[in-house]
Amino acid sequence: MAPRPPERDIAPTVQKLRFRYAKRGRLRFSSARDFQRALERALRRARIPMAYSAGFSPHPKVSYTNTAATGVASEAEYVELGVTRECDPVAVRDALDAVLPPGLDVLEVVVARTKDFAHRLEASVWRIELPEIALTDLESAVAALLAADEVMVERMTKNGPRTFDARAAVVSAECAAEEAVDPACAILTLVVRHGTPSVRPDDVLSALRGVADLVPPVPPRVTRLAQGPLHEAGTTVFDPLAPDRVDEAEAARTR
Amino acid sequence: MTSPGTSVFDRLERLLPFVTKPIQYVGGEVNAVTKPWDSVAVHWALMYPDAYEVGAPNQGVQILYEVLNERDDALAERTYAVWPDLEALMRESGVPQFTVDAHRPVGDFDVLGLSFSTELGYTNMLTALDLAGIPLSAAERDETHPLVVAGGHAAFNPEPIADFLDVAVLGDGEEAVLLITDIVREWKAAGRPGGRGGLLVELARTGSLYVPQFYDVDYLPDGRIQRVAPNRPEAPWRVSKHTLMDLDEWPYPRNPLVPLAETVHERMSVEIFRGCTRGCRFCQAGMITRPVRERSITGIADIVENGLEKTGYEEVGLLSLSSADHSEIADVAKNLADRYEESQVSLSLPSTRVDAFNVDLANELSRNGRRSGLTFAPEGGSERMRKVINKQVTEEDLIRTVTTAYAGGWRQVKLYFMCGLPTETDEDVLQIASLAREVIKAGREVSGRKDIRCTVSIGGFVPKPHTPFQWAAQLDHEATDARLRALKEAIRNDREFGRSIGMRYHDGRPGIVEGILSRGDRRVGGVILQAWRDGARFDGWSEHFSFDRWMAAADAVLADQPVDVDWYTTRERDRTEVLPWEHLDSGLDIEWLWDDWQDALAEIPVDDCRWSPCSDCGVCDQMGTEIQIGPTGVVTLPMPVLPPSPVLAGREG
Structure with a gap:
């Protein structure tokens, strides 16, 4: 039996972050895959301690929901990211926004404290x-x-x-x-x-x-x-990050 | 009339919803540069004449882009070939060829520099010129049009596109683009003395910038060239190539571009040395880029560290014509593997020789990654063939190498070969099958597994200018196809090993078109123009390439000439024939090339001048250059120290 490459220790995910980002101007022509590559590279440039999956070819633990089509601009795209060290969400937003090309703009980062985020969309x-x-x-x-x-x-x-x-x-x-x-x-x-x-x-x-x-x-x-989440009146939607932010405020109070 | 350098993005934007992969046309790459138009004297548009996905990762263009943009008096933007869907819409709505950086019309620039890695980009150049509103024929341009400059390996015989070019540059581009920038700036500052012709004279006078229209070509009645002679006193009889010495002085890329669109190479590249003196007789790159000039281990590590930090790439390619030949490669591999062991960064050596040492290197580089496939290039299927092409590899070497690879946990070995080499017989090609069979056999034995594979990948040989095979007859495409069919049969009929052997190849017809374009003369220019008018685009892409269109164009254009496609491709030349590129000096002594061609036929090897005495190829004497190789004595590099990540929680507390 030939030797196989050694198994690597995979650092566990200690925190999940939810981002809202915008896709603007000429970069609205980027596809979901283009954004994915750009984000993963930006995460490395910003030295954010992202978590990787286990297995033969580890990939970053980033999940994308509901991405807008190529050519469509957006002020409200969402991704969720696992990290291996506890991060300050505001610092993550600033660091990441600084290294992403203008037009792919990180608007807000919160610590994920609730489940079923995708269902809220x-x-x-x-x-x-x-x-x-x-x-x-x-x-x-x-x-x-x-x-x-x-x-x-x-x-x-x-x-x-x-x-x-x-x-x-x-x-x-x-x-x-x-x-x-x-x-x-x-x-x-x-x-x-x-x-x-x-x-x-x-x-x-x-x-x-x-x-x-x-x-x-x-x-x-x-x-x-x-x-x-759809507003009862049907003419707008609620902020899907609000439940995470409420918990954030509570967490801050109890600290 | 809008002012020069005004963006056409608004007009382009309306077309983008209707084309495939619009992201390739919008720019916005990380580390891209746009400067105000009026802030500089000299404006360069740099074109890689293929689709963005192929052109954007090209190192040559990226380096020149940086070198030019670092100057205060110049700016450089990039442009690529647009796909036919966008081309049609641009024609319909009058949108010109544009740069992806600031979407400026290419026709507004002072210089359009094209990098030709392959001749199959010629028709894309014509599309770009036409869309830019630049007359295709250099003779019809005036001083409002950009100077059209070609570089890259194909520019070592620019004769087939001589009518479309103002200037061709042979050799390394870094210093050449700066030289051209100086001349253009001074000419503009002086009020454009002599108009466009005056500028061309100044360029030709350097002796290293080829201005085709200053040379006349006379032909003999039988179609051969009688002589190529300058028609102006400022133009030298021979134009010499540029050679950049001391790569450590040129630590590029400093700010590698990171495209948003998917491209063919998703990695950070660093050129670890330039040139190759292995002396493979088919290899134009190895002949025209002499001598070998290495980057030091420290220089390599600095570029890698800086590049990873600025790009976020996960893969580093250590590029050169034969990367394992770097005098410090073992230390380079070990140090980089140590440095990036904890990260997800993987390292690769794209060009590998058949050598067990290379497997050790590959093992080192894949320390923390997976070992899927290794690639080697024996090039010739038989021992005899490898002697002819001076690829000094025995079957024993190959088996030893692949045995080491399979023992190291690699599952798949890819082997590159060529078909149609000089003196080749059916038997030489069939030996590829027996070689692959031996490879699988050795692999099964050493690994104890049945799931190992060997893929043989076969390219058609096209004789290239400035090589010992420049006089050789190219094999016709029918014979190429017949040999490949026989090989395929042989593999399929191998009951014991056939299923473990994969075969990849292309038919021989594109090679014939490449053959006319490679060794053609100025008469081929009309063929290119006709093929382009008939719709030829993206000739390197099988779904766009049409052999019949090219043959029809050649038949029509060459009808009243004593030459035809076969004359250019399958005809062997003799020593006395004037070759179309003989006035272009790669430094190689033509007597040395001829002797090497004769040695090839006699199956006599020539050694590498890095380890053996100089074989008098002529380059260093002629160009005033020398081999620059290590080792530098540096064997261990300090680990890079990163400041703590700024995003961690509780840093203030």
């Missing part, structure tokens, strides 16, 4: 900028969408075209106009419930094309503004 708030679309056209298209019980759309997936309803997941849709920019731009703010199949902003745009023939002449710019 019930819905997303999306802002869709539609250049060269008149507000009235958008309004009537949205009214038609909301009036329908079901709007079937088609999307290409890895397994070929797939048809599903894009209407039911839309909790609310509000229209506004941005007149300060030239040409004028209509703004659609959506609250969309997460589910399977997941309905994405471009599916809602397909639905608007389906119900009202609304076709943006210029690619729309989509930004995820928030994700978290």
Whole structure:
């Protein structure tokens, strides 16, 4: 039997950190995998004591939830990271943000003190900028969408075209106009419930094309503004890190 | 009219939702540099003429990018070949070829520098020039257009692209780009005396910057070259290559780029030495980069330490043409392995010779990692073939080496070979199968396991300029394919070992196109242009390459010439023929090359001048250079000391 490389001691995870980060500007064209590579390298540059999995080819213990699609900007992406030494979350945010390229910005880091984080991400708030679309056209298209019980759309997936309803997941849709920019731009703010199949902003745009023939002449710019537990009113979401932060405050009080 | 250097990103951005992997076009790499346009006198656009995923990790471009950006009077940005989906959209909406750093139009720069590792990037250059609004023909450019400069190994015979180039640089680029920057800056400061022609004269006068339009080529009725002669007094009869001495003085990369997009090499690279004098007769790189110049163990360790800190990479590649030949390699490997033992950093030596010592090195470097595959390059399948190509490896060496590897826990050995070498017979290629068989047999014995594998990877041989095989006939693609088929059969029919042997190869046709481009002359320029007009792009990618398109272009363009594709590829040259690149001086004495070619045919080896007496290849005499090798005597490096991580909790308390 030939010798195998020695098993290494794997330092245990002593703390979990939850991050909110933004994907902005030209870096919105990064994919989930691009971000993953960038983050893991940034963690090493910032000398954050990340935990690694055991096994033949150890990989960092980072989990990614619900990442926004390539080309979509976001103010509310979340990752969870295991570390092998107790860290100060504010120092982690500062150190990491300093070494990530501008456009991938770490907004907040908290110590994970609660479970079921992924379940808290019930819905997303999306802002869709539609250049060269008149507000009235958008309004009537949205009214038609909301009036329908079901709007079937088609999307290409890895397994070929797939048809599903894009209407039911839309909790609310509000229209506004941005007149300060030239040409004028209509703004659609959506609250969309997460589910399977997941309905994405471009599916809602397909639905608007389906119900009202609304076709943006210029690619729309989509930004995820928030994700978290759905507010009863349906027009926004709660901060999913709030439960961790509450415990944080309590922990500080009892210290 | 917008001012020069204005970003086109707004217009590009509208196209990005419709293309694959848009991240490759947006820049934003860690350690990238953008300077204000008006803050410098000389603006360089550096292009690696292939897709971003291949071009971005290229060390040559990264080094020149840093060397130029360190100067106060220059800036450098990078540009890569855009894929056909984006090219079509850019044409539709009038977006020009842009740099990924500040998205400036390439046509606004003073110099467009292209690095050609391979001739298969020529058509991508034409796409970039065209998208940039730069006339394809150098003769049609005026002083508003960038100076188009080619470097890299393929620039040692730039004749096929001579019509499209203003300048070709032979050899190491670091000092050459600084020289060009000085000349361009002074010419601009003086009010551009003599216009574009005046600038070209100043460049040619250096004796080390080749300006193709200052040379005329005359042909004999049978198609051979009669002579190549300068048509201006400032242009020298022969243009010499650049050689950078003392690598420790050039500790690059200092700020390695870390792309966001996935690339072919996801690692930090450090060049541990430049040049190679092993004397493999097929190897253009080894011939044109002489002499060997080593970086010291301390210099290597400093670059690695700094680079890891600035990139966060997990892998370090110790690059060179034959990395295990570094005079201090054992100490380099041991020290680096010690330094990074506690981390997840892995080290690799990409170019390894067939040598049991290399297995020890690989074991050291993979101390804390996994041992999946080791690669060796015997290149020739038979003992005789290896004598012809001067690859001094016996079958016994190979078996001893792989035995050590399998005993060390490695499961897979990859072996590189070439097909189509001079004097090769079917039998020489079939011996690859018997060699692989012996490898598996030895591996099974020593490891006691049946799951070990050997993959043979076979590339078609293309004779290259400035090598002893520059006179050789290239094997036609039908014969190449037939030999590869026979080899595949032989492996498949081996009931005992065949299943443990993998075979990777390409068909022989791309090699023929590479052959025309490698040893072609100026008449091939028309073929390149025609193939490009007919749609040739990304010729190094099998899904984009079309052999038929190239052959049709060659037939059409060369129809009234006494030469054709076979003339350029499968024809053997004699000593008296004027080769298209003879006026370009790599330092190699042509008599030495010819004698080495004759020795190849007689199966006579030539030794490495690092350990044996000088064989008079001519380079050091001609270029005023010398071998720079260690050891330096430094055998142990101190462990790097890192300050405590700033993110740990309770540091104040």
